[in-house]
Amino acid sequence: MSRCCGIALALAFASAALLPSETRSPHWPAVRAEYLRGHPRCDVCGKNQDLNVHHVIPFHKDAALELDQSNLITLCRHDHFLVGHGRSWRAWNPKVRQDEATIRAILDRIRREREE
Numbered sequence: 253m254s255r256c257c258g259i260a261l262a263l264a265f266a267s268a269a270l271l272p273s274e275t276r277s278p279h280w281p282a283v284r285a286e287y288l289r290g291h292p293r294c295d296v297c298g299k300n301q302d303l304n305v306h307h308v309i310p311f312h313k314d315a316a317l318e319l320d321q322s323n324l325i326t327l328c329r330h331d332h333f334l335v336g337h338g339r340s341w342r343a344w345n346p347k348v349r350q351d352e353a354t355i356r357a358i359l360d361r362i363r364r365e366r367e368e
């Protein structure tokens with residue numbers, strides 16, 4: 253790993269460490285529950301169990317969007333980790349909406365081809 257990457261990683265860890273849960277809005281649990289009522293399935297695979305509500309722009313990037321429904325997406329735990337965070341909770345995927353649409357289209361196509 254280059255020295256440059258080491259420094260970038262150190263900064264990423266620092267920003268993740270600045271993510272104290274106590275600064276989360278007290279309204280988040282209610283907003284989350286309401287969002288899940290309107291979006292009760294994983295946007296990638298359609299599963300309706302083990303659901304997480306993911307922030308497209310993460311809380312530590314823009315806390316003002318924490319309760320904004322247009323910034324939320326329902327993902328199952330598996331797809332949350334994979335598509336939302338690239339298999340690292342310290343990372344996030346700025347293209348999560350494009351990627352979930354792409355993966356959903358692939359899954360739909362395979363399902364259709366199997367039925368033909």
Ligand SMILES: [Zn+2]
Nearest residue numbers: 294297328331
């Ligand atoms: Zn899923």
Ligand SMILES: [Zn+2]
Nearest residue numbers: 306307332336
């Ligand atoms: Zn997330």
